[in-house]
Amino acid sequence: MADDLNFAGQLESWMNALENKVKLSGEQKARINTAGAGVLYETLRQATPYNPRIKTNKHMRDALMFSPGKNVDNLPNGDTDVGWDKDHAYIARIMNDGKKKMSVKEQAQLHFKDRAVEKARPLVQEAQAKAYVRMMNGGGGGDSSAKSKASAD
Numbered sequence: 001m002a003d004d005l006n007f008a009g010q011l012e013s014w015m016n017a018l019e020n021k022v023k024l025s026g027e028q029k030a031r032i033n034t035a036g037a038g039v040l041y042e043t044l045r046q047a048t049p050y051n052p053r054i055k056t057n058k059h060m061r062d063a064l065m066f067s068p069g070k071n072v073d074n075l076p077n078g079d080t081d082v083g084w085d086k087d088h089a090y091i092a093r094i095m096n097d098g099k100k101k102m103s104v105k106e107q108a109q110l111h112f113k114d115r116a117v118e119k120a121r122p123l124v125q126e127a128q129a130k131a132y133v134r135m136m137n138g139g140g141g142g143d144s145s146a147k148s149k150a151s152a153d
């Protein structure tokens with residue numbers, strides 16, 4: 001019985017030590033997530049269909065944005081949301097998911113967001129891992145070039 005208590009105590013201390021090593025502050029999470037968001041932002045920007053005839057309104061590529069370290073409600077919690085502004089998000093959803101009557105060009109561009117996210121997934125994970133390693137090794141962490149590409153609200 002004493003061995004069980006000793007083992008439980010050792011397991012508990014190991015869990016506490018592990019938790020202290022991987023527990024990140026909101027600022028650290030923001031730096032890591034911003035590095036990944038910058039990669040996803042660029043991939044989505046390149047994959048977003050472009051129509052050069054649109055001259056009156058802001059184009060969907062220009063409406064793509066993210067705020068480093070802030071969620072969609074602009075609250076600083078370490079998350080970084082990547083997406084379109086409220087005026088273009090529904091158009092992006094329709095272009096991605098499709099509609100009832102579609103031209104051949106529209107059909108070719110179907111699921112552009114889904115394909116871009118899938119393509120960016122390993123690149124995002126790599127960027128986040130590099131930012132984490134830099135931060136744990138005493139470096140600044142994060143991707144300064146991604147911060148310059150972020151749109152301000």
